[in-house]
Amino acid sequence: MINVRDFVNALIEQGTHYFTGVPCSYLTPLINEVIARDETHYVLASNEGEALSLASGLWLANKTAVVLCQNSGLGNLINPLTSLNEPFSIPVLLLVTWRGQPGTKDEPQHRLMGEITPELLTLAGVEWAVLPDDETGALASLQHACNYIQAEQRPYALVLTGNQFCAAQSPMPEPQTAYPRREEALETLLAHVNPDGVIIATTGKTGRELFTLSDRPEHFYCVGSMGYASAIAHGIALGCASLPVYVIDGDGAALMHLGNFAGIGASKPDNLIHIILDNGSYDSTGAQPTASSGVDFVAMAYAAGYAHAQHCNDSDSFANALRQTDIAGPRLLHVPIGIGSMAQLGRPTLSPYNVARRLQSHLKTIDPASPFEKTMANTVQLPEGGRISHSIPTTENGLMNIHDTTQPNALNAVLTGMDIYASKAISLKAKADPSIANLSFGEPVFGPPEHLLKAIEQEDLSLSAFMDASKRYEDPRGSLALRQAIAAWYRDRYGLHFDPEREIMVTHGGVEAITLALLVTTSAQDKVAISDPSYMLYARTLKTLERTPLRITRPAGNHEYAEMLAQDGALEGVKAMIVNSPENPTGYVASPQDWAVIGARAERSGCWIIHDEVYDAMHFERPHQPARAIASLANNSIIINSFSKKFGLPGLRIGWMIAPPQVIEQAAKAHDYLYLGVNIQYERIAQRLLNDDGKFAWLEEMSSNIAQRCHTALNTLTEERGYRWPRKPLGAMFLFPEVSGVYQRMPEKYRQPGQHIGDAVANYLLEERGVAVVPGSVYGPQGNNHIRLVLCMPDDVFNLAMKRMV
Structure with missing residues (x-):
């Protein structure tokens, strides 16, 4: 094994302080070491061609950079390698991992590139050598590579054959967020997806988790071709215009080939739903960061010509967006997720060959509605001068208005995606029926004293008294x-x-x-x-x-x-x-x-x-x-x-x-x-x-009245009656009991599968007991089994509600 700290020290001694590329799991210890050190800089790149071009720019600025990549990324790297580095004689050191090496067991997408990696580097005019496993040999090979680059002014590749680096830094910790994990987002998608819809899953853990959760003939699991899942889905959407087509993208994959956005926006397949699960990392290769933290995918989609785009910052908003089947596409749903994957993660047991033929065979049974005519109708006609305009309106200072679309009279997508909040909806219903004891809305009756x-x-x-000021x-x-x-x-x-x-x-x-x-x-x-x-x-x-x-x-x-x-x-x-x-x-x-x-x-x-x-x-x-x-x-x-x-x-x-x-x-x-x-x-x-002068006295009296109401409610709504109190109220004018006990006691007709316990109990109390309360789920997932009631109603309303609730 090679001590990664010694390897980086050797590069620093050669004047190398910049590292860039696209991660591979073989490179995880090296990348973590570079990120952790003050004297080295890891520059995010979205694809390998960008990384090589960036390193070339650093060379022009009299700095030295190393490009890190997997051999599957040589396809992206070959263009600048042959048309930038070769004609301009710009030397760059490449560290390339050799996945799919003949004689080793690896994933099917690596087989062909593994076979041709040596020939491909040679054909591109790149001198290369396999990096030895022992540290002495590795440092000698590194010195030889640096000498060659300096003397010949040409790129040189050191090829890694496995996990050759011994980590010096601890693994990067998973940041704790409130966002759902990928597994939860996929479960939400599967629960709300059109059963006839096609699902294209990007490479890495996304496809593997989808397969583990549910394998269907309508699924296509990209096991390679990183960054191209949306283009594959684009083609299927054009060819099967009568079917909804969902593509599950990752932030790193989407950033790798952003031109796909423009292609989708130009042809406008209205049956395409583009979902980006964004955890800000290359999760499959060690959770190294992507550049997504500075990217607004929703604004980008609108700028590219998508008909609709929105952020879905939790599972509920994602589910609501998926239920909105009347919105024409192409649509983009940006879903932030946490880092990490499901336990016991499997891999597709079907070969890529069989996955492709299974989907193709399934789609043969579909009769698309004139796909050629639909494609031609959606083909962008270039105006005079050859420029395409998506007519995205701007504000006075030139900033893009991302809420407007090319549709006439379009409304704010964020607002139209939100329903009226539950307490107001329930309160409106309760106010319309005086027989209901309304504990749903915080409109306090403890007003100022009479004096x-x-x-x-x-x-x-x-008005006359205020006329001058008015x-x-x-x-x-x-x-x-x-x-x-x-x-x-x-x-x-x-x-x-x-x-x-x-x-x-x-x-x-x-x-x-x-x-x-x-x-x-x-x-x-x-x-x-x-x-x-x-x-x-x-x-x-x-x-x-x-x-x-x-x-x-x-x-x-x-x-x-x-x-x-x-x-x-x-x-x-x-x-x-x-x-x-x-x-x-x-x-x-x-x-x-x-x-x-x-x-x-x-x-x-x-x-x-x-x-x-x-x-x-x-x-x-x-x-x-x-x-x-x-x-x-x-x-x-x-x-x-x-x-x-x-x-x-x-x-x-x-x-x-x-x-x-x-x-x-x-x-x-x-x-x-x-x-x-x-x-x-x-x-x-x-x-x-x-x-x-007396405000503090009567405010104290008001607080005492609420405290007395609270005491009464705690003694009335007891655990024996189905109400539990994980929190003892200390102030404000609300109660938030846990009501799973009430749920178990209430009639079966009010217990709907998939409904939050608090939602079901609130509905039961309103319809059966004549008491309006708010389901706790509107206050966040921790409230799913709770209801909220207010303590500031008239005495007769409060007392009636207590009687009815037990």
Whole structure:
């Protein structure tokens, strides 16, 4: 074996500091060593021809690079090798792995290339030698190769015959993400795919997992030809126009031959669904990174001429997209997944020859609808001058509008892909039927006391009183008087001091404040962490803004965020995290230990913390702390609050944001672009509420009333009656019981196969018991077996609901 550290040291001594290529499992120890070292640079390349050209460019810049590749990639490399390096005499060292070497056992796709590798290198004019297995011989061969390159100014290839490197670095750890693994994504696809549809699976573990999960005559498993699965599917889609054709691509494979996108966009096969499972790595060869982290595949698809494209950031959105069979293609579905593969992963037991003939024979039984005519009808006609225009509209500053398509009157694909959230849908139904005890929607009845309502009534809030102010635009940060009242709230309640001029901004409710915070601190496709479970609008807001929601499971306990973020790198690669405390839906209140860990992780990773504390006046088992009271979060956190829940006035759309001055400055700019000022009459009401001398007393009374409701519910909805409490509510105005016990007791007709337990129980309670609650699944997968109910309804409604639920 060759010590990889000694081998890299020898290359560094020769002046080599750059490495580029496409991974092979034989090269994994070498690539990991290069990535781990400070003095070497691993430059991502999407195909072998790109890698050789990049290395040639580095040579022109007086740097030395090594190209790493498998012999199956020589087909991509041969063009620049013969038309760039040969005529320009550009010397580059190639490390080529010899898969399919005659006399060895290997996969069928490597057989032919394995037979011709020596002849192919020779025909291309490349001197080559097999790298010896022993370290002394290997270093001598490396020295000979470097001497040859320097003297002859030509490429030279060292050929590896197996796993010859002894690893010095530990294997690259699998990053922990909330995204589904490939196996789960494939199961979702198989559950929703048209049964007549053809599925083309890209090479590597994707095809192997598909075969292991389900083998059908309609399946085609690419065992090689990396990057060409979408082109194969394109051809089948044109030839069998009456069938849906699904291609499962990987991010590395898709990047290898991006020209396929343009070909698909040009001929527009409306029966083609292009699915990219993106784990940001070459998973089959050791999980080395691809370049996909900086790529927007959805925007790329629209730019290439696809009719529709969307991000599917979880299994539910992927399933919903697959169910939308009325959308014409070509379609692209971008599905982020985690790294790793299923246990006991098999390989196709059919030979490639038989896989191809089985599919071809199956498709012979299909009578395509005039495939030649369809192909000709979709062939792009070049306008005068020979340029193709897909008419993708742009914004004023020239940025592409990725939501528009070539279809007339197209709507935003992200929004049209989202349904109305469940609590609103259920609440609307409950409001239409007064007999239903409605515990579904958080519209608190604990409003301001009578004396304060009368004081507001006595204020002159007529238009005439505001006529002078109404003729001018309000400061985008809100009125200074209201900002001063907000500053006084934090001074008097928490002993915190904020500058109303530079650190406070008034918004149209808490949701706008969260939206502005995300707009300022993150960019499109950035990862934003949310806990699972969490408030349903977070994920929807992130998707609307084209951010990437990263759900992190939060286990029930006394210090939930501390446990959730226990790993040192828990927030690495995350631009922001939303923390809701006191929380909707569980009633959890973050502990001092939680805040200490949140602060440490955020400080280490450079992550913003957005603290949604709209229920800050509702806590009864644990004191509440604003994020900016934590020393480590003083400069990297944003507080979100509102009047809606605190003062029982959800129709009063006034909220606020407290943040470092640079955040407020940019948020005010965005607010000015999107909304202009907040309603000045609403601001006056809000100011009066905050300036009331008795506000803390009646807010404490409200919190006590909710605590009493909580106590009643816990004593009524017991485990003996099917309700279990993994979390004890500590604040807010919600309960989140686990209801598998209720599910087991309810009539069979309400227990539908494949339905989440919480969904089934919510439907049962609504239809059979006349109680409206929200299924817990809308708050994330951890809520699938839960329901959420609110504690802020009138006494008669609450008491009736408790009676009916047992």
